[in-house]
Amino acid sequence: MAVQNGSSSGNSSSMRTPRYGASQIGVFDLVPKLGYREYWYPGIIDKDVGKKPISLKMLGEDVVFFRDSKGKVAALSDYCPHRGARLSGGWRRTAGGGPAAGKLNNEFKGFITCPYHGFTFDGEGQCVAALTDGPESRLQPVLKAPHYPTITHNGIVFVWMGQTEPVPLEEDIPSYFFDDDVITETYIRLWDLNWTLTIENSHDSHAVKIHRGSIRRFFNRGLFRYSPGYHGAMKIAKETDQFIHITSAESARAPQSSYYEGIGAKWPKHVWWRRAPRPSSHGARKQFDADRPGYTGLYQLPAWVSPSGSGDRCHLRMAVPIDELSSRMWTFTLTRKSFWKGWRRLWWKVLYHTSHLYQLPQGTNELEDMPIQAVGALDPDMPQKVGASDVGIIAWRRRMPLKSRDAQRLWGSIRSDVEKAVGDAEKLEANDPDWQEFETPAG
Template sequence: MNSRLFTLNEVSATAWTDSSFEPKVIDTFWSSIRCWRCSSCCVESMILSSPEAARAAREPPAGASFDREPAASAHYSRPMQTQTQPDSLRVVYTGGEHDPRTEIPPLGFKDYWYPVIPVKKIRKRKPARVRLLGTDLCIFRGKSGPAVISNVCPHRGVSLSDGDCHFAGTVSCPYHGWTFDEDGVVVGILSEGPDSPAAGRAQVRTYPTAIIRGQVFAWMGDGPPTNPEDDLPPEFFDESCISLTNRRTWKTNWRQALENMNDNHVFYTHINSVQVLLRPVPKISFKGAKPMITGSGITLSHYSDDTLNTRPYQEEYPGLGKWPKHRYRLSWTWLFKHPPLNWIPNLSKGRYQTSSDAAKFNTGTEAFEREWNQGPNMPGMMRINMGDLLFTRWCVPVEDRLTRLYYFYTIRPRHKLSELWIRAVKHPFIYKLLHDRNLGQQDGDILQNARYDMPERMTAFDIETLAWRRLAILSSRYGGRHDLIPQERIDRINGVSRDPEASSDTVPEVPAGAPSDQAPKDVPVAVG
């Protein structure tokens, strides 16, 4: 097989021809990613010395802004571990000592907002327990709204979520009655009497919260929270939209769950799911598609050029036979192409937005549209744009081999009757039953026994996965957030030229005094 070289910005080059179905294997080696900004970590401890300090940490000071300059914030200065990182940023594991996937945190990126629990699931007299990013949380109704605190009682380590909410705005430990308010402060010890000297002198960690679209979100980081509107999808704050949410769990790591992306597995793995069974088996091609990092997201220039659909429905595979094996589904699929039945196999009346000029659900600047209309986003969202519906599958880490999936379906209904139809029929039947449970769980069942520690052989169809890993590994190396990656790095990867004097990135590529030939260069990607 002939080998062909592609530069870092040409990962998406064609790997198939019209006359053959011959995968070319991609071995990717990316340029070195280093940060010479600092050599120490200045993470603020969340163990507070007094109840007043605990209350002060729950909310920012009056007049404070969520906006921050990442490079100047001590809270987000993480060690870059440059002494242990390899010289090149590899995103595919081909064997050897360093597996690049281990640089993506197995229990997720902490410095982000995460969905925790629907507000309606929080009971009045009983707290709820939710495990998130390997941490047990206790959720109850505080006086000012839902409160999220550590689930471990500081007295004897008992689970607070096993206790009760005897008094409004508090939760009491089931063992000795240590009672905590929404600020995590012990306001009374029921087993010791009202004059207990320990009251007011102990506290547990609290997590900043926000209620968005009927869901409680919590900031899981150690530093001060960002503005939720900076990190979460913009349609979550659009009053013209409705968002319908479902939840499921997969017995796999969140990284594998997220990498279950919009690639060519869809029409093979799900070939006999109800929704795909009602359509002809399509063919997709990523020929010429180019990935781009924009803000917190990855998107491709297009997701299918439709050229493969001009080929015969059944094709001969050398030494194997025809695929698909049968044509029987064509005898009924025509019934579901047009009204009144076309709503059954489709999540929306639109189709997958496959080209760069397709309809945008979120409109704004070019960069904004690229970031928030299609593709994976930090810290673990996969988004699919269907024109009049934007689907978000958020993979929330629970434990190493357990992931909670939040499905958000965001629609702009044309009128009240349309909204009623979506809520009463499409959500329970199409979204929840046919898509999340029937089609989606097929992925969960497969990934349950999948390995994430073996060498990989990637093809051009894995372009979106490769691009996502690049963003995730860069985020991990630059402090655990996407907005700490120097813009100069992003521009280089995206192939964007900027005036060095106008660049806002002041982080040098190499240490002061180092030879210029140490600066990372684009490394060709061998395909062959």
């Protein structure tokens, strides 16, 4: 294999990384543009579903949420199986798949009624009354709307988007969501870009360029005082069937400014607090992902990412594909009750709603990251050359799709064909002078 995962044991391991770029890499971008299907995704905040059904587009499909006869949030295809009207009354649907107001469809508590001919469905999608076809309707018992299994956990309605049997929720969402000591703050926004761009962005080399010099750095002493001039080669510190940890070990040693012969200049031109080292406390209060050192990012199937955390909180994101050009970005900020208690808890609330939201989701992510990748600003379909700082992306595009549940459950015989094609190409790349082999300590 041309790109090998490092050993998680901490021993030295052999690793190849592309020095200049890997030709043909685009051919092996196997990540589905509308997202992996066989997974649980966060759909909607439970308390946002009141008397009126709400429609959202997820993974290219229109899904309507409403409360069933037990009060649980149920999810059905928004298109009536009778003649295709939108159960949500979707004429008021907002652009990009935002919530729509229900109309004529919530007359019967616990059910959803199609506004067109009044066929009424339960939370499993079974038609239970065909109002305009009469009480003796022969169509009613055989009519079923496609149904998406849901589980509400921590106030979030998770939706199984798969075509096969759902797995336990615990298999798909990070274990912190089941930890009683963890408190989760949730922030949701629509982003005008394909979901996979946000995953790739979360741990490549962009941070020292895009986020350099931002006023927001004043609020983050760690980044403000220490910002390497480059990240150099990324390395895969750990890889499982579900996630990869990508580290940029060189950044800890990289100078804050370097001379570039091609332009005859140093970059960055200005280095602030040159003498100030990275605070030694970085990671000292690490309360999340203890095995994930600073400057190590996480990509987890199907669409979870976590850039390196600051220690006492964890910044976790899930990009839910809406369609090929937009995503619903869920940002979860996790803290520990046992640490942020008493006055600290109050302080954290203030900090979260002021500085933290401003720095991270609203600032760093929405004002700095998103505009550069948004539709019209970046075209992911143009030919690409990826290099040493994109090692995590290569694994994300090539290997993780082969490990996905979609590959296991849906790909059938195509899976082995693709595996072979990727393996053959990687053998070729192993002899390509663009690739070099070097010894590196894992992690």
